[in-house]
Amino acid sequence: MNEMNARASWDFSSNDPFPYPRYTDDWFNSHGTRCAGEVSAARDNEICGVGVAYDSKVAGIRMLDQPYMTDLIEANSMGHEPDLIHIYSASWGPTDDGKTVDGPRNATMRAIVRGVNEGRNGLGNIYVWASGDGGADDDCNCDGYAASMWTVSINSAINDGSNAHYDESCSSTLASTFSNGAKDPNTGVATTDLYGKCTKTHSGTSAAAPEAAGVFALALEANPNLTWRDVQHLSVLTSKRNSLFDAKGRFNWHMNGVGLEFNHLFGYGVLDAGAMVALAKDWVTVPPRYHCQGGLYNQPQKLKVNESILVEIDTTACYDTDTEVNYLEHVQAVISLNSSRRGDVELFLTSPMGTRSMILSRRPNDDDSRDGFTKWPFMTTHTWAENPRGSWKLEAVLTSPEHQEGWLREWTLMLHGTREPPYDHLPVKDPHSKLAIVKKAHHDKKKM
Ligand SMILES: [Ca+2]
Ligand SMILES: [Ca+2]
Numbered sequence: 531m532n533e534m535n536a537r538a539s540w541d542f543s544s545n546d547p548f549p550y551p552r553y554t555d556d557w558f559n560s561h562g563t564r565c566a567g568e569v570s571a572a573r574d575n576e577i578c579g580v581g582v583a584y585d586s587k588v589a590g591i592r593m594l595d596q597p598y599m600t601d602l603i604e605a606n607s608m609g610h611e612p613d614l615i616h617i618y619s620a621s622w623g624p625t626d627d628g629k630t631v632d633g634p635r636n637a638t639m640r641a642i643v644r645g646v647n648e649g650r651n652g653l654g655n656i657y658v659w660a661s662g663d664g665g666a667d668d669d670c671n672c673d674g675y676a677a678s679m680w681t682v683s684i685n686s687a688i689n690d691g692s693n694a695h696y697d698e699s700c701s702s703t704l705a706s707t708f709s710n711g712a713k714d715p716n717t718g719v720a721t722t723d724l725y726g727k728c729t730k731t732h733s734g735t736s737a738a739a740p741e742a743a744g745v746f747a748l749a750l751e752a753n754p755n756l757t758w759r760d761v762q763h764l765s766v767l768t769s770k771r772n773s774l775f776d777a778k779g780r781f782n783w784h785m786n787g788v789g790l791e792f793n794h795l796f797g798y799g800v801l802d803a804g805a806m807v808a809l810a811k812d813w814v815t816v817p818p819r820y821h822c823q824g825g826l827y828n829q830p831q832k833l834k835v836n837e838s839i840l841v842e843i844d845t846t847a848c849y850d851t852d853t854e855v856n857y858l859e860h861v862q863a864v865i866s867l868n869s870s871r872r873g874d875v876e877l878f879l880t881s882p883m884g885t886r887s888m889i890l891s892r893r894p895n896d897d898d899s900r901d902g903f904t905k906w907p908f909m910t911t912h913t914w915a916e917n918p919r920g921s922w923k924l925e926a927v928l929t930s931p932e933h934q935e936g937w938l939r940e941w942t943l944m945l946h947g948t949r950e951p952p953y954d955h956l957p958v959k960d961p962h963s964k965l966a967i968v969k970k971a972h973h974d975k976k977k978m
């Protein structure tokens with residue numbers, strides 16, 4: 531490692547200042563060492579490769595290696611030294627079995643919220659999250675850590691631009707980086723390993739998230755004043771579609787209402803470190819963020835099999851109030867529903883500008899009939915920079931071969947974003963850039 535920051539490190543699994551991995555025959559605890567090397571392996575380290583941000587320092591937080599996980603261990607880890615640590619990179623989460631619906635508990639949620647609001651001396655910690663390795667039968671919007679708007683969740687692509695077989699899809703993924711999964715087994719991620727070794731087989735979205743953490747470290751090096759939201763805006767504006775595509779042809783690229791291309795698998799595309807650093811140098815912090823409850827729908831509706839029911843919320847987006855939102859960042863559809871088979875429910879959210887996000891996909895292994903979803907915050911990033919005023923449509927359907935039943939009970943629409951246009955003070959250097967396209971969309975709209 532380039533330099534280990536011992537002061538920012540801690541072992542929450544055994545409560546001591548030394549987060550050394552516990553060595554086992556199966557190398558089970560090699561994960562953190564491998565992720566750390568991707569970010570921060572020094573130049574000329576004579577072991578292997580080089581970290582994305584090779585001048586960064588890295589702290590180790592050991593927190594997964596004990597018989598059970600507690601809210602307190604998670605909270606302490608996520609909130610550890612939030613002024614010393616700028617970026618937290620997490621390659622863990624709820625079980626990827628395609629039937630778990632789980633997210634941060636109270637203390638962990640509070641720690642993350644405190645991190646983004648107060649961490650990094652008020653600029654906000656960056657929480658980078660692996661979107662998960664549950665494959666096509668899981669949905670990362672059922673992983674409350676990845677789906678949180680306070681985390682930047684990162685999916686992976688393989689070297690030919692297609693998604694990996696283990697990739698999950700969901701509307702909350704912001705961007706992607708590269709990882710293993712190609713047919714050629716020699717296409718894993720090279721990084722540091724236990725016993726001072728080199729591995730060339732680091733894998734999964736676990737290997738994708740630290741690459742993003744490295745890119746964000748470079749952006750913060752170029753401009754230390756970036757807030758946690760600036761980093762998300764930069765990701766949206768500089769990630770590239772390139773040749774990324776869905777190997778199974780399910781999810782195409784679409785353009786949202788302000789001309790930004792997004793994909794259900796890859797978010798806004800693959801991170802471009804050079805473009806992000808260049809734009810970070812010119813960046814002017816985005817205007818204040820407001821939270822607007824756009825509306826509440828609470829007349830229970832019976833779901834239908836293979837036929838959508840449609841409910842609408844018509845919103846002013848808190849027009850002429852203290853929380854007016856005119857330019858979206860994240861949108862949450864906070865939903866309560868239950869069904870005789872939870873995994874058969876699909877949900878789609880369509881914005882007033884016509885952008886349709888699949889906020890829940892079918893999960894064939896999820897046979898829950900009891901819990902359903904209770905005020906679950908399904909999140910989409912796909913309507914970024916759109917104007918939220920108008921009619922939002924929620925479609926719900928049971929995609930069941932046999933007879934199932936269910937109820938959509940409640941839907942609260944939460945709109946998060948700015949009152950002021952976010953990029954007004956940024957110079958446009960490239961007329962074909964996404965920044966130029968969005969600024970033009972915002973400007974044209976104002977003239978109307
Ligand atoms: Ca220890
Ligand atoms: Ca998952």
Ligand SMILES: [Ca+2]
Pocket residue numbers: 659675676677678679680681682683702
């Ligand atoms: Ca997220």
